[in-house]
Amino acid sequence: MLNEQLIKPSPKLILASNSPRRRQLLRDLGLAYEVRLREVAEDFPPHLVRGEVAEYLARHKASAYLPDLAPDELVITADTIVCLDDDVLNKPADAAEAVAMLTRLQGRAHEVFTGVCLRTGDGREVVFSDQTTVHFSPLNRAEIEHYVATYHPFDKAGAYGAQDWIGMVAITRIEGSYFNVMGLPVHRVWSELAALGALPAQHSS
Template sequence: MPLSAPDSLAARPRLVLASNSPRRRQLLTELGLAYEVRLREVEEDFPASLHRHEVAEYLAAHKAAAYAPDLAPDELLITADTIVCLDDDVLNKPADAAEARQMLQRLQGRAHDVYTGVCLLHGDGRQVVFSDRTQVVFRALSPAEIAYYVEHYQPLDKAGAYGAQDWIGMVAVTRLEGSYFNVMGLPVHRVWEELVKLGAVGV
């Protein structure tokens, strides 16, 4: 039973997820939350002066600001953005298959960081912004393995051109330091903790 549905929780805000990511929907659903999905186009540009962890937080808050005018007083909006960082470079979603192959070629045999920024915006104006970091290590990959993944899966909607839950995650990821779910697109342990603080969920 969704945790925000029972009558005893009727005073809690209605959750709204502003994301087209099936992974984020899956994670919130498996967390036992009831929510509505709202979508709109939001530019994902960010100032070049931001530090790496600040980029994900900035983008999550930027997305939330686009939805804020239409948010009802009894609603709580969840926005998120995931970025992959290799050294000082931010790898967002690839523009095409060629760029996806280039990104994976750069990541293979290396360690990189995955940051997911989250913004929780309450209809009454309260806002919480945070991020979580996970270090991911890839083994060396052959050009054939990279080409196979790009051809048979959908890397164009994923930061860094890969999904840890996909085939490439099973064959390439040798080590994770941090939350696996954060790499999927949502640090659910932090989301739950902050939602509890806001009085939006509980058991």
């Protein structure tokens, strides 16, 4: 008689994000998850640069969920930043700041970094970031103001969404993952979840 091998069930996924884009990307991967939200400050030490900032913020967000995380749960936290040279352009506070950010970006290439932290309730942690270079064509003031007034990109790093109107008219080339620009490097998330044994059984080898 063959011995039955006990298979540990995959952990319950918790998405710690209010972003509709991240929610949709996980749904498109076919993953079931629960959304949990906490208020977490997005400050970071001034010595950090570029991808280090995104990874720090993702890990910092995860720390807010640890006290309530069950042993059979895995929390996914992420933070996306836009970098022009070494300047971090985070979410604009208002329309004036959004216009100022987009004015700086127009006609230039910039980097988008998304940091991700996967933290399990049994103490395992994976932190990584992905980088995408985005090339913007020149925009005039009227185009920038139209975008800000119509799309209100105040919840988006760098004051724009690649999936919006501005992405269609201004982005000329992307080097790296498009989904990373949207807020989640899904190719890396999938592979890291697989390594943690956190994919549903039908996707596990």
